[in-house]
Amino acid sequence: MFKSEADLITSSLLNVNKDYYTCYKNGLPVRQISAPEIIEQMLRMLHPYSGNFILEIGTGSGYSTAILADIVGERGAIVSVDIDGIMVERANLLLQQDGYTNVRVVVGDGRDGQLDKAPYDRIIAWASAENEVPFPLVEQLANNGILVCPLRKEDSSWVASFRKNEKGDLEEIEKISGGFIPMTDAPWYPWLDDE
Numbered sequence: 001m002f003k004s005e006a007d008l009i010t011s012s013l014l015n016v017n018k019d020y021y022t023c024y025k026n027g028l029p030v031r032q033i034s035a036p037e038i039i040e041q042m043l044r045m046l047h048p049y050s051g052n053f054i055l056e057i058g059t060g061s062g063y064s065t066a067i068l069a070d071i072v073g074e075r076g077a078i079v080s081v082d083i084d085g086i087m088v089e090r091a092n093l094l095l096q097q098d099g100y101t102n103v104r105v106v107v108g109d110g111r112d113g114q115l116d117k118a119p120y121d122r123i124i125a126w127a128s129a130e131n132e133v134p135f136p137l138v139e140q141l142a143n144n145g146i147l148v149c150p151l152r153k154e155d156s157s158w159v160a161s162f163r164k165n166e167k168g169d170l171e172e173i174e175k176i177s178g179g180f181i182p183m184t185d186a187p188w189y190p191w192l193d194d195e
Contacts, residue, residue, distance in 0.1 A: 008050060009043050012070035021063035021094055030061040034126055038159075038178055039064050043071075045161040045174055046124050046148045051075040055117070055140065057110035057149075057183065058082055058126030062091030068124075069100045079117050081108045084187040110183045113140045123147040128157060128180040138170055146173070150180040 022033045034042075043064075048054060050073045059065055059082035068078045082088050085107045092105045106114065110127060111134040118140035125137070128150035141147050141164045148161045157179040162170035 008048070008071050009040070009067075012067045013040060015070050016063065016066045017098075018063055020098065021061045021066060021091075033061045033063060034180070039067070041176060042124060042126075042148050042159060043067065045146075045159070045176070046122050047146055048072060048122055049076075052121040053117075053119075054078050054122040054124065055114055055120040055137075056080040056124055056126070057113070057137070059088060059091045059105050060126060061087070062094050062105070064124075064126065065091060065103060065105065066095060066098060066100060069095070069103045072102065074102060076102060078103045079114050079120075080105045081110050081114055083107065083109055083184060086187075109185050110134075111136065111185075113137050115140060119145070121145050123149075125149040125183070126180060127183040128152045129183055133162065133170060134183070138164070138168070143168070150178060152179070152182070 022030050048071045052072045053076060054068055054072060056065055056068060056078060059080040065078060065080045088105050088107050095103050113136045119142035120140055121142055122145060123137055123141050131153050133149050143164055143166055145164050146161060150159045158175050159178040160175045161173045163173055165171055
């Protein structure tokens with residue numbers, strides 16, 4: 001039976017075991033995870049469908065990666081990029097053990113995207129870009145594709161969704177408030193600054 005986009009997101013949120021991805025074996029929480037409410041809100045802004053080819057920036061715990069993989073199903077695929085090699089290794093292992101065969105997780109600077117697999121139907125980032133969406137991500141999005149990206153400028157931060165028009169330009173669809181750690185060229189652990 002055909003599921004609506006909203007039903008796909010809802011069922012995938014139920015299908016994926018959050019604790020499996022967001023907790024270490026000793027029970028301590030993984031720090032590289034966005035709040036479940038913002039994950040759901042941003043996924044709804046992304047409008048993913050079964051069969052989509054999606055680029056994810058910021059694999060983190062792998063939880064959102066698993067949700068996306070569940071949504072797109074066997075006909076779709078997820079390419080996820082994270083700057084932290086330790087988290088990439090952990091996420092790859094968990095996703096394989098959880099049975100996902102439609103996911104490729106790689107180490108890289110998310111601002112560069114993953115050109116060799118472009119274009120993507122959807123792109124979502126879980127780290128913020130300064131002032132505007134990095135140009136490589138715009139280039140790697142298919143025409144009529146949707147991109148969701150946290151942005152920051154001076155003292156303000158927000159999450160915006162965009163559709164790429166036929167001219168190759170991004171047109172903003174929606175904006176919500178929200179702050180994320182920045183996209184960086186090296187792993188950054190802001191919680192260590194607080195300790």
